[in-house]
Amino acid sequence: xxxxxxxxxxxxxxxxxxxxxxxxxxxxxxxxxxxxxxxxxxxxxxxxxxxxxxxxxxxxxxxxxxxxxxxxxxxxxxxxxxxxxxxxxxxxxxxxxxxxxxxxxxxxxxxxxxxxxxxxxxxxxxxxxxxxxxxxxxxxxxxxxxxxxxxxxxxxxxxxxxxxxxxxxxxxxxxxxxxxxxxxxxxxxxxxxxxxxxxxxxxxxxxxxxxxxxxxxxxxxxxxxxxxxxxxxxxxxxxxxxxxxxxxxxxxxxxxxxxxxxxxxxxxxxxxxxxxxxxxxxxxxxxxxxxxxxxxxxxxxxxxxxxxxxxxxxxxxxxxxxxxxxxxxxxxxxxxxxxxxxxxxxxxxxxxxxxxx
Amino acid sequence: xxxxxxxxxxxxxxxxxxxxxxxxxxxxxxxxxxxxxxxxxxxxxxxxxxxxxxxxxxxxxxxxxxxxxxxxxxxxxxxxxxxxxxxxxxxxxxxxxxxxxxxxxxxxxxxxxxxxxxxxxxxxxxxxxxxxxxxxxxxxxxxxxxxxxxxxxxxxxxxxxxxxxxxxxxxxxxxxxxxxxxxxxxxxxxxxxxxxxxxxxxxxxxxxxxxxxxxxxxxxxxxxxxxxxxxxxxxxxxxxxxxxxxxxxxxxxxxxxxxxxxxxxxxxxxxxxxxxxxxxxxxxxxxxxxxxxxxxxxxxxxxxxxxxxxxxxxxxxxxxxxxxxx
Numbered sequence: 276x277x278x279x280x281x282x283x284x285x286x287x288x289x290x291x292x293x294x295x296x297x298x299x300x301x302x303x304x305x306x307x308x309x310x311x312x313x314x315x316x317x318x319x320x321x322x323x324x325x326x327x328x329x330x331x332x333x334x335x336x337x338x339x340x341x342x343x344x345x346x347x348x349x350x351x352x353x354x355x356x357x358x359x360x361x362x363x364x365x366x367x368x369x370x371x372x373x374x375x376x377x378x379x380x381x382x383x384x385x386x387x388x389x390x391x392x393x394x395x396x397x398x399x400x401x402x403x404x405x406x407x408x409x410x411x412x413x414x415x416x417x418x419x420x421x422x423x424x425x426x427x428x429x430x431x432x433x434x435x436x437x438x439x440x441x442x443x444x445x446x447x448x449x450x451x452x453x454x455x456x457x458x459x460x461x462x463x464x465x466x467x468x469x470x471x472x473x474x475x476x477x478x479x480x481x482x483x484x485x486x487x488x489x490x491x492x493x494x495x496x497x498x499x500x501x502x503x504x505x506x507x508x509x510x511x512x513x514x515x516x517x518x519x520x521x522x523x524x525x526x527x528x529x530x531x532x533x534x535x536x537x538x539x540x541x542x543x544x545x546x547x548x549x550x551x552x553x554x555x556x557x558x559x560x561x562x563x564x565x566x567x568x569x570x571x572x573x574x575x576x577x578x579x580x581x582x583x584x585x586x587x588x589x590x591x592x593x594x595x596x597x598x599x600x601x602x603x604x605x606x607x608x609x610x611x612x613x614x615x616x617x618x619x620x621x622x623x624x625x626x627x628x629x630x631x632x
Numbered sequence: 633x634x635x636x637x638x639x640x641x642x643x644x645x646x647x648x649x650x651x652x653x654x655x656x657x658x659x660x661x662x663x664x665x666x667x668x669x670x671x672x673x674x675x676x677x678x679x680x681x682x683x684x685x686x687x688x689x690x691x692x693x694x695x696x697x698x699x700x701x702x703x704x705x706x707x708x709x710x711x712x713x714x715x716x717x718x719x720x721x722x723x724x725x726x727x728x729x730x731x732x733x734x735x736x737x738x739x740x741x742x743x744x745x746x747x748x749x750x751x752x753x754x755x756x757x758x759x760x761x762x763x764x765x766x767x768x769x770x771x772x773x774x775x776x777x778x779x780x781x782x783x784x785x786x787x788x789x790x791x792x793x794x795x796x797x798x799x800x801x802x803x804x805x806x807x808x809x810x811x812x813x814x815x816x817x818x819x820x821x822x823x824x825x826x827x828x829x830x831x832x833x834x835x836x837x838x839x840x841x842x843x844x845x846x847x848x849x850x851x852x853x854x855x856x857x858x859x860x861x862x863x864x865x866x867x868x869x870x871x872x873x874x875x876x877x878x879x880x881x882x883x884x885x886x887x888x889x890x891x892x893x894x895x896x897x898x899x900x901x902x903x904x905x906x907x908x909x910x911x912x913x914x915x916x917x918x919x920x921x922x923x924x925x926x927x928x929x930x931x932x933x934x935x936x937x938x939x940x941x942x943x944x945x946x947x948x949x950x951x952x953x954x955x956x957x958x
Contacts, residue, residue: 319916349919448804448901453890453909455917480917481706482891489805489889489901492913496774496886503779504805 310338313590317343317351317364318574320457320512321394325364327610328598341594348457348574355379355388355577361587362595363577365390366457366480368557371550381587382579389631390557391624393598394574394607395614397538398462399513400522403501404428404443410522411436411530414469414569417522420508421449421466422474423487428506436525443506450500450509453490455480457572462510465570468562469526510570513538514612524569531568535614541567543617552580554627571614581632592631599624683934690928693921705921706914713929715892719809719904720933723884724877726813726898731821732870738821739828744854755829762822770886773815778806778887785810785899800900803889810898812888816880820873827872831865832858864948871944878937881908907933 315325322345329341346354348365352373355363358380368390376387400417402410407428412420416432419425425432428442452459457480464478476483482490491500494511501507501519513521513533523530531537544564548557562569576595582588597603604615616624693701698708706712738758742751782804789802839857848856859866884890890905905913911926918926 345916347917347919349917349922353919446801446804450805450889453885453905454913455922484892486891487801487902489803489807490891490905491807491889492885499774500805500807500889503775504803505782506804 308338309336309590309593311586311590312340312342313362313587313594314360315341315343315351315362315364315576316346316354316360317577318348318366318394318457319345320366320396320572321345321364321574321611323611324394324598324607324613327606328594328603331603331606332594332597335597336593339590339594347455352577355381361578361582361591364394365575365577366460366572368548368555368575369577374551374555379579381583383581383583386579386581387552387555389552389555389578389580389627390575391578391595391599391627392542392556392558392573392616392620393576393595393624394572394611395538395542395616396572396574396612397513397533397535397568397614398458398465398510398570398572399516399533400508400510400524400570401498401501401516401519402508402522403504403519404445404506404508406441406443408520409437409440410520411525412522413525414466415473417524418466418470418474420447421451421486421488423449424473445506448504448507449488450491450497450504450507451482451486451488452494452497453482453492456493457574458494458510458512461572462570464560465562469569512572512612526563526567526569527565529566531566533568533570535608537566537568538571538614539617539620540564541569541571542573542620554580554630556623556627578628578631580630585632588632592628596625596628599628683931686927686931686934690924690931693924693928696921696924701921701925705925709925709928712892712925713907713932715894715904716907716910716929717932717936718894719890720878720906720908720936722896722904723809723812723816723888723906724874726809727816727820727877728870728874730813731817731824731873734817735821735824735869735873736828736866738825739832740854740858742825742829743832744850744858755826758822758825758829760822761818762826766819766880766882767886769815769819770883773811773883773887774807777814778811780806781811781814782806789899796896797898800895800897800902802899803901805889805901807887807889808899808901809888809890809903812884812903813898815883815887816877819880819883820876823876824869824873827869828862828866831862831869835861867947868944871940871947874940874944875937878940879908879933880906881912885909885912 325343325345329343332341333339343364345364348367351360351363352365352369354360356373356379361381369388374387376385379386379388382388400412412433413436416425416436419432426447427444428447429444434442459482460478460480463474463476466474467476467478489500489504491497494515497509497511498515498517498519501509521533523532541560541562541564542558544567545558545561548559551557558573560571560573576598578591578595579588582591599616599621601618601621604621607613608615693705693709696705701708742755746754782802785802785806785808788798792798835858839861840853843853843857884906888903888905888909889901890903890909892905893902894904895902907929911930914922914926
């Protein structure tokens with residue numbers, strides 16, 4: 276009887292606390308004066324960051340609901356083009372033949388789309404080899420390992436860059452993503468750009484057919500396979516690598532670690548794609564850029580130059596503006612382990628967003 | 633069902649049953665009849681709706697030009713789906729090869745060997761195994777089983793590597809099709825076991841006693857009196873298990889290192905993926921024709937499962953005459 280009473284009291288107390296919590300949330304001033312619902316769709320790589328952005332933005336602007344469905348970059352671009360989403364998250368910019376005034380149902384008839392870089396994440400080469408603490412790989416060795424032409428850990432191509440490491444004479448077990456992903460697309464692109472003679476496949480979200488190697492589902496699957504297996508190597512978002520060793524990549528004679536600074540540097544040191552409208556910030560990633568870590572996933576927010584609906588335009592400007600701001604980038608770095616955009620890139624994105632009508 | 637009642641009432645000399653007009657108590661009959669018929673029609677309608685959905689959504693991939701599919705999808709449909717069809721069947725067959733002898737053994741133990749005090753709890757445990765969600769089996773398979781079997785696989789490869797099945801480079805993680813088949817076998821085991829147990833328990837007591845009276849040992853009695861009677865039941869159980877193994881998604885997707893290739897080697901990292909796992913892995917990022925191709929692959933899986941079930945029914949009906957069930 277007594278326990279029942281106590282439980283009941285505790286329940287009442289808990290629920291009133293919960294209600295009070297709701298009330299404080301709702302009672303606060305509708306900051307920013309914005310209201311309405313904003314729908315975004317796209318890259319699952321931005322998922323963790325978008326969740327954080329949405330939470331922060333909705334706390335600051337209590338009248339606004341932001342929905343971001345991480346259905347994939349392709350689905351996001353398709354939905355944006357069809358006008359079903361006000362903005363898209365995409366692991367690549369729209370190609371020039373996908374752009375053009377009047378092609379986007381949600382934009383004004385004379386409006387083109389803008390590609391705005393908002394999310395940068397270094398892709399780490401993770402490995403699990405007993406007794407090896409430090410590993411540096413040349414692009415040729417990296418591509419050779421994943422292409423299956425380098426099969427032993429003590430291959431001269433690997434020992435050359437790691438004279439001090441105790442590399443075993445064991446077989447290399449490379450792990451790749453089984454699913455379609457932007458991580459794979461950027462990783463294969465890196466190998467294709469840096470070691471084109473070894474990695475002859477073009478960048479693709481799906482791993483090329485017919486290559487040897489272990490396949491695992493999702494970032495977590497790859498990390499798990501590398502962790503539990505023996506003599507493993509794989510690739511995953513650097514923030515998800517956990518305790519695993521991360522290899523340095525040799526670019527222009529310098530060993531680069533997958534740090535936030537080295538990843539953000541590649542966006543700064545790469546030129547914008549030519550032949551685009553002003554304020555379209557599609558970056559022609561230069562993976563050989565000086566002082567930059569080459570394997571980087573750069574994800575965009577795609578918005579209209581001019582929206583059909585001015586209320587939507589205001590919401591997009593305000594939300595995407597927050598994403599690219601210093602606070603937004605810091606929040607994403609904390610929640611998703613991304614690399615914050617540099618101040619100069621933040622300023623460029625801000626100028627582009629200010630031009631949105 | 634209502635006819636005999638009406639006939640009796642018509643011949644009832646006193647008219648006691650017929651003359652009262654509609655009996656309020658009889659409303660249950662048409663209501664229940666309507667409900668049962670409706671349920672029967674509903675399941676057919678659902679099946680037809682699923683088939684129609686798969687056909688309409690998959691059709692663009694089936695009729696599209698191979699060049700367009702290479703550009704916008706995963707490649708020409710039949711060439712793309714073939715390794716996965718093989719992988720689906722191969723994983724399911726391996727699983728059955730492992731599961732069926734064990735399942736029949738457990739079922740026989742419960743029905744004919746175990747003391748009653750042990751048989752009942754064991755039966756419960758087997759049934760409980762069927763209630764474990766597949767994602768749990770997937771976690772167990774990927775995190776516990778796969779690393780644990782690597783030494784065994786290495787041993788098999790070194791000592792029995794001359795058998796094509798065990799040749800090739802051993803996987804470093806153990807996430808091979810053999811591991812996936814072991815997980816699948818664990819999942820289909822309870823289905824096959826409980827059905828077989830029911831069938832074995834129904835074997836005519838008189839046949840069994842007659843066999844024993846003729847001097848048969850217990851094993852000979854089972855061979856003579858139980859197995860012939862139970863054969864269609866066993867086959868039906870195997871086919872139900874096969875159906876589950878063919879369609880299993882989560883566990884395979886979490887355990888198997890699958891790609892698009894056709895190989896009979898069971899210890900390497902390069903295994904054929906299954907259709908269900910391919911759909912689960914591809915769908916989150918798929919759009920346009922890729923979505924259509926994945927749905928068309930679902931249609932192929934649907935047809936395979938239907939075919940398996942039809943073959944099962946055909947076998948059961950063919951054998952029924954000899955089973956001793958009649």
